[in-house]
Amino acid sequence: MNAIDPRPLYARATEQVAALIRTVRPEQLDGPTPCAEYDVRTLLSHMVGGSLRIAVVGEGGDGMAVHPFAEGVADEDWTTAYEEVRTRVIKAWESDARMEAPVRVPWGEVPGRAALSGYVMELVTHTWDLSESLGHPLGLDPELAGFALATARRVLSEPERDADTPFASAVPAPAGADTYGELAAWLGRKPLSRA
Numbered sequence: 001m002n003a004i005d006p007r008p009l010y011a012r013a014t015e016q017v018a019a020l021i022r023t024v025r026p027e028q029l030d031g032p033t034p035c036a037e038y039d040v041r042t043l044l045s046h047m048v049g050g051s052l053r054i055a056v057v058g059e060g061g062d063g064m065a066v067h068p069f070a071e072g073v074a075d076e077d078w079t080t081a082y083e084e085v086r087t088r089v090i091k092a093w094e095s096d097a098r099m100e101a102p103v104r105v106p107w108g109e110v111p112g113r114a115a116l117s118g119y120v121m122e123l124v125t126h127t128w129d130l131s132e133s134l135g136h137p138l139g140l141d142p143e144l145a146g147f148a149l150a151t152a153r154r155v156l157s158e159p160e161r162d163a164d165t166p167f168a169s170a171v172p173a174p175a176g177a178d179t180y181g182e183l184a185a186w187l188g189r190k191p192l193s194r195a
Contacts, residue, residue: 004147006117007093013123013144014086017047020130021082023137029075033133034189040133044078045069047126051085054119057103058092058112064104106166107155117151124148125167125187128180132192145179152186161188 021044029041038046048070057063073081092098099113107118124144131140152167159170168188173181181191 004113004117005099006113006120006147007090007099009144009147010093010116010120010123011090012141013120013127014051014089016138016141016144017123017127017130018079018082018086020127020134020138021047021079023134024078024130026075028134031133032192034129034184034192038129040130041075042069043126043130043133044082045071045073047123047130048073048078048081048085050119050122050126051082051089054105054116055085055089055092057105057115058089058098062104064106117147118155120144121148121151121155124180125152125183125189128184129189131180132184140180142179145183149179149183149186152183156186159186 024040024044029039029044031040033040033043035043046069049066049068052070053063053066053068056066070081070085093112093116099111099116101112102109103112103115105115105118110118125148127140128145131138156165156167161167161169170186171188171190173185174191177185184191
């Protein structure tokens with residue numbers, strides 16, 4: 001993990017999410033996602049809130065004090081809310097010194113590089129969740145999924161997860177799954193059934 005600078009990957013991941021969020025139609029906000037406890041609106045709230053958390057960490061603040069869900073965002077403002085927070089994250093992590101400095105994130109105290117790599121994994125995973133929820137309106141960057149999958153397999157090396165882990169136990173990937181499908185399966189997600 002220390003050999004790779006996650007900042008360019010994180011920036012690309014945010015561009016991908018921003019493009020995907022722009023495709024969300026109002027009637028899709030109440031729709032289901034692969035995260036059973038989230039509808040599309042709640043998933044967007046978590047993506048914005050989680051991004052704010054890593055922005056605050058990058059700025060040297062206490063990210064754990066940031067609620068990982070955005071409050072008070074109007075349905076028509078998700079694009080703007082995400083654009084603002086992604087710009088803030090990228091600025092917060094510009095410094096090379098931030099990559100090596102220890103920071104506190106939900107899974108412990110780690111070097112900044114490891115923290116941001118973990119957030120690439122989370123963001124790319126939630127990108128798949130959102131894309132799956134919206135019926136895959138855009139093609140997704142396979143290199144981002146490859147990095148996220150490698151990170152997921154390193155930090156969650158066992159397929160069985162306990163209740164304290166924010167990702168479910170791994171499930172078998174569907175036949176012919178691409179890297180996003182493999183990532184989703186490793187993190188316990190299943191495609192939505194479209195009956």
